[in-house]
Amino acid sequence: MGQKVNPFGFRLGYSQHHRSDWFASSQDYSKKLQEDLLVRKFLTREFPDTESGISAVYTRRKGQLLSLEIHTARPRVLLGSNQETQDPTNRVSGLVQVRRDLEKLFPQKIPLSLRLVEETQPDSNVALLAASLAHQLEKRVAFRRALKQTIKRAQTARGVLGVKVQISGRLNGAEIARSEWVREGRVPLHTLRAEVDYATHTARTLYGCLGIKVWLYKESQGLYQKQKTGMGQQRALDESNVSVTQADELDQARVTNPEDFNIPVLLPRPTLPKRVDATVSEETSA
Structure with a gap:
């Protein structure tokens, strides 16, 4: 039987990010996990995927503050039924109502913040x-x-x-x-x-x-690509600095600005010895 693994969990840390980003002690872990599940179930029940276009919900905690980042293709559905009026006060009132409904899920009052992110390419x-x-x-x-x-x-x-x-x-x-x-x-x-x-x-x-x-x-835009791109740019920058700057200029810079001279100098790569033919001419042997 073929054993299969979830592609999302298989790539966590390489090209994917965690949907829940927080740390808790062993006593509070189960409680906070249930709070995350309550939030996700509420959003799934109140705003179905076919109507609201919610693609992902990211939860982050900083102290007692619970931050929710909702990615949706139709943010007007979450903003409320008064989005046609183009009134900013009505738009904010829709988010406030969603936040109040979420706060009612918890037995204890928890500071909650919401953020909507529109999916421009559904x-x-x-x-x-x-x-x-x-x-x-x-x-x-x-x-x-x-x-x-x-x-x-x-x-x-x-x-x-x-x-x-x-x-x-x-x-x-x-x-x-x-x-x-x-x-x-x-x-x-x-x-x-x-x-x-x-x-x-x-x-x-x-x-x-x-x-x-x-x-x-x-196309790769995740953690691995960013790390690889950053390392490649730094390596190219170091090599360009070494190739352009001559030895005399490096010595002069070290004397004039000793504090600024903290960039490590890369030594040139050793060149391979040229191939020597086995046949030796008569003049060389003589």
Whole structure:
């Protein structure tokens, strides 16, 4: 049997970030974990994915303050029903109402802050693609047609290098459940450097539940790429400084500004010896 691992957890620390960023002692860990689950369940129940377009919720704690960062493709849904009036006071009132509803979930009053982040490219977000596919299947759209539309949307998005979509269950009302998948482009699941996003969703149809899995391979913009880029820039800068600056100028700079001369000097790479032919001329032997 093939053993599979979640692509998101497999790449934590390399190209993915933790959704919950906080530290707690062993006595408070379970309590804070339940608070995070309450917040996520509330947002999922009150603002479904198909209506609000919520793709991710990030929680951070600093002392007693709980900060929520909600990524959504439709921020006006969370801002309230008065967004058409273009009144800033009405927009803020929508967030205030959401914050008050969240504070009622906790037995003790906890300082809470909300921040909305708009997803400018929903077609390149794996969670929104899975939610959209589930919505089409629930509307009784043929699964092959829905698969092609999802693949086409992902291909037109900027920065997407590959996509894979899989649907499992009683497809088209068949008596025997099966799985079908479509892939376009590259999806390197075994490469840790590759930034592969992964999301699952459930479509509730008349014939039962259909499981949806979406993999999305995008251009690397994560932790590994930033570290690699930073190291490469620093190495190029050091090499350029050594190649341009002559030895006399380095000595003069060390004498004039001894405090500023803290940049390590890289020694030139040793050159390989030239190849010597085995045949020796008569003049050389003589």
